[in-house]
Amino acid sequence: GEDVEQSLFLSVREGDSSVINCTYTDSSSTYLYWYKQEPGAGLQLLTYIFSNMDMKQDQRLTVLLNKKDKHLSLRIADTQTGDSAIYFCAASGGSYIPTFGRGTSLIVHP
Amino acid sequence: DAGVIQSPRHEVTEMGQEVTLRCKPISGHNSLFWYRQTMMRGLELLIYFNNNVPIDDSGMPEDRFSAKMPNASFSTLKIQPSEPRDSAVYFCASSKEGATPYEQYFGPGTRLTVT
Secondary structure: OOHHHHHHHEEEEEOOOEEEEEEEEEOOOEEEEEEEEEEOOOEEEEEEOOOOOOEEEEEOOEEEEEOOOOOEEEEEEOOOHHEEEEEEEEEOOOOOOEEEEOOOOEEOOO | OOOOEEEEEEEEEEEOOOOEEEEEEEOOOEEEEEEEOOOOOEEEEEEEEOOOOEEEEOOOOOEEEEEEEEOOOOEEEOOOOOOOHHOEEEEEEEEOOOEEEEEEOOOOOOEEEEE
């Protein structure tokens, strides 16, 4: 089955860019997702990219997809303290049910 | 819409007791998922239903766990008997089959502590 890996922690300074990386194993994955979990809350879809795209930009968020390497990244420009959260990478293929990574805790310090 | 509703939000119980977690999915969604989140294991899919029918329960840790979905607007996850290692945050999520992209809507979770 699909396996999704991501680093557990990332610490950045306020105003800097954050880059969260993710790798997945199933080359037939059609949708790649980024979910955000704020403290004490459930996961919420942040953005997604279809497998025929290389890049997607949405305001401060940029998603890059390298299908050859099965690598996905999420860049947050001008990171703010409100961006502190856990970010989950997820991939789905034919079964449409996404497989989630373990989540990356983003810590933003002044 | 009110979103996915879970109750209770917090549950503290003693080892050996029965625990029932409840979930109301978003109206019109026909898939429902139960997840467990711990520091050690991250987010684990326990079971999911499609049109009220359990499709995959391979993530249910053992026979002490059971889940039901008697109708489209209600599901329960029961642990009997509970053990300290069941302490975790349990999330319910719902989605609409065939939606593009396939987005899961998560409830706020139930934090379970078994002492």
